[in-house]
Amino acid sequence: MGAKGTETRCKLLGATRALVEKHGYFGAGLNQIIETSGAPRGSLYFHFPGGKDQLVAEAVAQAGSEITALIDQAEPGDTATAVTSLLTVFGDRLEASDWHHGCPVATVTLDVAAANDTIQAECAAAYAAWEGALRIRLQADGRSDAADLAAAILAMIEGALLLARAQRNREPLERVARTIHAML
Template sequence: MLDATQELVEAGGYHGAGLNQVIAASGAPRGSLYFHFPGGKDQLVGESVRRAGRTIGDALEDLADSSVSVAEFADAVLRHLGDRLEESGWRKGCPVATVALETAATNDPLQEVCSEVYTSWEEALRVRLVGRPDADDLAVVILALVEGALLLARTHRSKEPLERVARQIGVLLS
């Protein structure tokens, strides 16, 4: 159910992941949905966003453990996300952004989940920027650049915005 929800959420956002679609895509019986997710759709979507966030966060941490420079790290992250986006037929952008945009103003539990995931990603970036006096600000700026580049890449169906942002992050960090 979480796999199906994650696929539906990434492709169509919160509103594109109706319970009937989740049940159809997962093949799970309706009763299982409410048994495992008594909080209904919000709990199911929240868990899928957390799960997707951990997947991206794990990739960030794997890249952060390497000995490359921060600019090379950002470039590797953007290439990873761009490859993921292209391989999905431009359907898998950020697993958090669409839900955040659709629900942050009206759904406190989902807003909190989205904020939690973004905070964890900021921390992964901050770890790579350790020792810089502007590490906190740079982590937010880099995340914002990545999010914007993902949106543009998905919209244009091109990795070019990600490549441009990678170059500019290199300039910013030099």
């Protein structure tokens, strides 16, 4: 694929990510994705022959990889600081988007994971990668309860994001950061 094709594909993925995160799977139609991306209509099925499901699944996978990288890039040995940094990034995204862009996977998960196996698999893979990255950090910190603690921390992060979005303030994120610091 040439540079122009790669650019078009990236535009389509970026538009999809933004729209499904803000409006959910059902609130982001193909016409909106094409309009937002500025890509030619024919490019959609050229790059994503599986249509909307393939496009959304790849957007979820891309977003999931970015969050995993954020968890992985923090300094080893201090999981509490890594989680606080992640919560800060999420809080910044929420505020900058006027409380529309929280977790890049949660909105899609809530919309279609129960009924769409393709997208459910990508959502599950993203969450498994985040939990795995947290578990590895906690194991490096010497925690024997790393698996359980990673699941609890992920659940706390997701819950805090939901509450912050509902309340339109960062306080739930800050409270969870303090609680995680106390736990660790």
